[in-house]
Amino acid sequence: MSEAPVKKGKRKFELDPRLASYKGVWVFVEHERGQVHPVSWELMGEGRKLADMLGVELAGVVMGAPGEETRRFCNEAFYHGADLCYLMQDEILKDYRNEPFTKGLTDLVNAHEPEILLLGATTQGRDLAGSVATTLKTGLTADCTGLTIDPDNRSLAATRPTFGGSLLCTIVTLNYRPQMATVRPRVMAMPERDASRTGRIVEQPLGMVESSIITKVLEFIPDANQDKPQLAFADIIVAGGKGMKRPENFQLIWDLAKVLGAEVGASRPVVQAGWVDLERQVGQSGKTVRPKLYIAAGISGAIQHRVGMSDSDCIIAINNDPNAPIFEFATYGIVGNAMTILPALTESFRQALATAKKAG
């Protein structure tokens, strides 16, 4: 749980010859209920760059129940940049469970020896990554925000926030393979989908029987509430912080969001105070977002919040403190009282929408 140590020493590094056979970049293709998680394609885009830097192949790993759907995921992997897919089909893999997925992925790694294995930092990806890395006794860097190849030694240089996002650190896994990393959704950009791309499929059986697996899925209860905030994929977000002063003032945030058809976000102190649901927290311990427009009212812009939203295309910040850190990286800054600026913005957007409607 602690941060890995800083090892000082020789820059020159020779990879153990036994590990030289590990080649290629893999992306675990995560899916649930017939849907591939978008983070897998974001990682495919990033994996493509790493594979090209190394001059090796990029592979998707697809594990699931036998059928058309699973095959379709392989094709989608090709469309998003994979050269090949490792495919493991078994009824046992119908629902995600730690035990069979850990065995399946570990076996694939041991059989085909990739040098890099990337997974989404989701509930499924983190469950699997921690188990597989421990089984393989290799290094795993969680929640990376940047991935590149160290030209000196061809190793994966994974950058992630540390100390609650106050600092960044770059982590390498030198004498262990594969080098594993997880990345949160929306941290990497979605690559272009090219449906003319193809690739080859390498199949491998799971080799387990259901009776040997202890944990059983009794039921999957889909989230009934479809109003659940989809913050990570919102194009417009209106967010509020402690500077909104009172929970009832948060209504001004909701009002603007309603006019804009936007999602409502919040900084950690506001969530901790119980003004809004945890689902809406943006930042290091919440969601990472990259909307086209992010309006931040009464948010100071502490680094914990910043790491979750600084990739927004346009940021409008409202704060009564001219020295608030958010003005260091927002696109537009307004020094003033959010309680009067927000209703004015709501009105101006309402007028802009009316104009747009008239113009057709």
Next chain:
Amino acid sequence: MHIVVCIKQVPDSAQIRVHPVTNTIMRQGVPAIINPYDLFALEEALRLKDKHGGTVTVLTMGPPQAEGALRKALSYGADDAILITDRAFAGADTLATSFALAAAIRQIRKNMPVDMVFTGKQTIDGDTAQVGPGVAKRLDFQLLTYVSKVSSVLPEQGQIVVERRAEGGVQLLKSKLPCLITILEGNNEMRFATMPNMFRAARHAVKVWDREAAGITDEDIVKIGLKGSPTVVSKVFAPTPHTEPAEMIEVESGHPKDIADTVLAKMFTRFPAVAKEIAKRA
């Protein structure tokens, strides 16, 4: 029923500041707290104890000061507390940390069988969520992560049913003891420490184990601490402001509506994509 709860003492990250000139962490005066996610695990363990009876043991790895976190856990109602601390543990990454914790849990089992290990879904300083799965694999326990609810436990039959948060829904899982569960936040609230428990916590002898007491042989020294950590930090740096400072919107009248109109006009000119997005909603 015996539940071991793994906790970690962490700096309160909300209070960490980076020195603006030297780019180093200013640790002075930052209070150490129990990782907030671990409190949900501890509370869930205490509730199961209330219901089924049994013992709750808290375990942590850290410097000698981490004893403070254990005493706090005792004051909430944990029965016993163990700190594993040794210079040899220093610099551990998640793989090395899980090795040491798993070894300590094996030692605990020698005195009393362990039915379940609970921990938070992640820490607020490392944020990795990887130590729980690591400990489960090393102990060959069933791993149940992101558990929002322990629906039922039948200690006699060694059976457990939990609700696990998955993408887009909840998995209802039936599994067997022993298991390791990482508890999702927000589904319970830590109880208040009672006066008798506070006194007990102050008097209780926290067990302090060094490497050997934690059951780690000389041979396994390469599996803990810095030596046992495959990952290496090659550099630590402050995020560079890759963006320019904000364009400040000021209007002569100072009127909120004029400010709003000005910022919209500027934005629609510079960001046609935002204008398009807004127009879509008209």
